[in-house]
Amino acid sequence: MRRWWPLGVLLGGVGLLPALIAVAQLGRIHPDEVYQLLEPAWFRAHGYGVLAWEWRVGLRNWAMPGVAAWLLRLAEVLWLTHPVAYRALLAVPQVALHAWMLWAAYRYAERRAGISGGRFALLAMGLYGPVLVFAGRTLGESLSTAFLVVALEALDRTERPVRAGLVGGLALGLAVVARYGSAVVVLAALVWLAAGRRWRVLAFACLGGLGVALGLGALDWATWGKPFHSFFAYVDFNVLSGQAARQFGASPPVFYLWPFFSGLPLWFWAVVPQGVSSIRRRFAVPLPLFCAGVYLVAITATAHKEERFLYPALVLLVMAAAPALAALVLGRESARSRWGLGAMALATALLAGHFFPPGDLRGDQFRAIVAATRDDGASGLLIVNEGLWGAGGFFYIGKNIPWSTCDWPHDANFQQAMRDTRFNRAVTFEGRALAELRAAGFRVVGRVGRETVLARD
Template sequence: MTAPAPLSVLPPSAAPVSEAPPTAARRRWSHVLLLGLVGVLPAVGAVVQLGRIHPDEVYQLLEPAWFRAHGYGVLAWEWRAGLRNWALPGAAAWLLRLADVLGLSHPVAYRGLLAIPQAMLHGWMLWAVYRFAERRAGTVGALLSALAVGLYGPVIVFAGRTLGESFSTAFLVVALEALDRTERPVRAGLVGGLMLGLAVVARYGSAVVVLAALLWLVVERRWRVLAFSCLAGLGVALGLGALDWATWGKPFHSFFAYVDFNVLSGQAARQFGASPPGFYLWPFFSGLPLWVWATMPLGLRSLHQRRALLLPLFCAVAYLLAITATAHKEERFLYPGLVLLVMAAAPTLAAFVLSRERVLLRNAVGALALVATVVTGRFFPPVDLRGDQFRGIVAATRDDGVSGLLIVNEGLWGAGGYFYIGKNIPWMTCDWPRDANFKGAMRDRRFNRVVTFEGRALAELQAAGFRVVQRVGRETVLARD
């Protein structure tokens, strides 16, 4: 098959000059190293900062993994009803066992160990963006495109987090780049199908993107790629069925339970609330860099000239329509769609920047675009990560004398769980001194450590014999003998 015409706004006179192979190879390796540095930023940030975007970051991966590895932990209701599969928590549990063998007992240390494979996956995602853009905007344009995705504010925030959206989005980007290739269709189909399957295993909501990608292959008449994608995806599906059979007693139990709860029965909307379609408007517009809108006419013109659908754009639109039509909405659900849109638009941005004749202007426009890319993290996601609380919990529970922990001004699902406490001691949460948990902890001498957010109940805690030992941001750590 012939390669597709490049999606570019470069005039013929500005087309990149071919380089000698050694020069091109050196440049490519320098790009790989730079992307590697950018690729580890989300993981490093997540480990250093701790905290959580959403309780699922802790209670849908870290805490069930801790339970599997150590035999105790807090299991959310999904893990009793069977709405989740054990693939990612099971893999994380083995890494936690490895941490025990290596003597990594500090929560930051074993959280860092868990971050290593995720950072590698994220690096693969950026390389996929590079490959996708290289076919459309050349080597330098590919680097700019990969930086536009790697430095994208929501990616910096999400990509190092242990959320289903974080893992699934990386798998989707790798999959769509593979399916976009025209060379070696067998390999493209196998890699694409495998990654699509893993994206669904990581997060069942990504099935919408999988269906859109398969439909795109049909429209483009990429029959061999389609066939081998389905073959690889079937292999992943059989593995998921076997895993559910072993853990829940029935093949595909978690998938069907998830679909019933979130789609068929409407229980998700009743239990967690329903929102109108306009719910996503502000996070959508504030979450995309300004250059996406500025380059949209150029991208649409190029698409019209090719007379072909751009795969990431097609999948992003399908996914965004699906989550808009779903009653229960959360801002984090936007993340995969936003990343796919930025992936689709980045080559057009790169081609536009490289088409500027003056070097100074090219550099200025490129730098301005990357700044706009980073700034979007200020608006999305608009949540308090509470990293100081998690760091406070870690600080409060490090010494051997701790026998019980009370967390004040936080509910159960906002706390860090046994994963960040790191030992099998009783712990509770409460909001006010009048709460039963607070009164019980004051009477129970096992509870000799407290972490309180924004100084709530300090007077009552000190009256019960606690003394302030440390302040971690907005958190106060107290202890009593």
């Protein structure tokens, strides 16, 4: 008992942080956070919502939005009608998943650096800036990466190969269900097992993954009318046809250089020589490192690139390097040296979150949308200085009222909203169109960060 309570405290405290940050801040790393999970779930639960084009052609599966929809129905039963309240309810399974990921990081490091090393590695992973930013978000990358860490830790074990293979295969399958791009890591993990002649683990990993695949096929059959419809549509759109690059743009391989180097903590480079020495001595590449390398090659070779695609690789690299960091820190002779070096390493891990992901999370806008639509008198909302896919959708409005977005007062949406008396609430970013809104009868009723909230009778 004395051995486990510090670990439980670490898992509980550090595991809660990403969800607390996401719920308190709101906002979005990318529109997919809203329109590929929250908004489809809202549509399923309430019968209305904005469905992105992927949900009309069957490019996504309904697994994660389906779970979220059931939680939203539970929120109604529990009278959780405030967007922050039901967003917090959705975070509960994410907290459990994140704690599972941190437990896996601990187990992976404990086998290499002992109990104290495992605890320190857990801290290094849990306080890694990109993890704090991403892990509480409803992005495919966030959910899938947690499953990948769990899977790779399980497949790395040498004891109880049947259980290790089944758990690893199950988690790999769920990682693909959450995000089809993670199939690259799955293939890399299977190649690694085959290269190491770990045939029993490989066989049961395939068995565990097969169970998830059959479930996905049945789900697609029930929702899209054909087994694995969403997976094949995804592969065709993103890999075979080149439509993703034509529709969303293509970037050169150097696109990932800055987010890669700025996204990794500084301590990572300090342990690289130790990691290289270990690989030479054992003639083996650690599973997370191998999978991260294969995944990096794959996304670099893919024409369409986004910074968020790097997140799984960064986390797997940190997972692979954390045991070496723990050994480096705990190997210091004096307690002062250990505490100082450890604190410096954790500080650099936190700092990486300042650079990755780049861009504006717009949390103040989402909080302003919630504030503007809470009272019963809100019958329509106009969001100024934001496009449709950057806004929070019906999920954060929380009721079935008309809403639209625009950039400038001369836009058709702005002019239509000024004439339509149902639009009696407005949110404007950085004060754009304030004069025109006032001229149409709106008055300022509050400010949330850079957002101004207006209402008219």
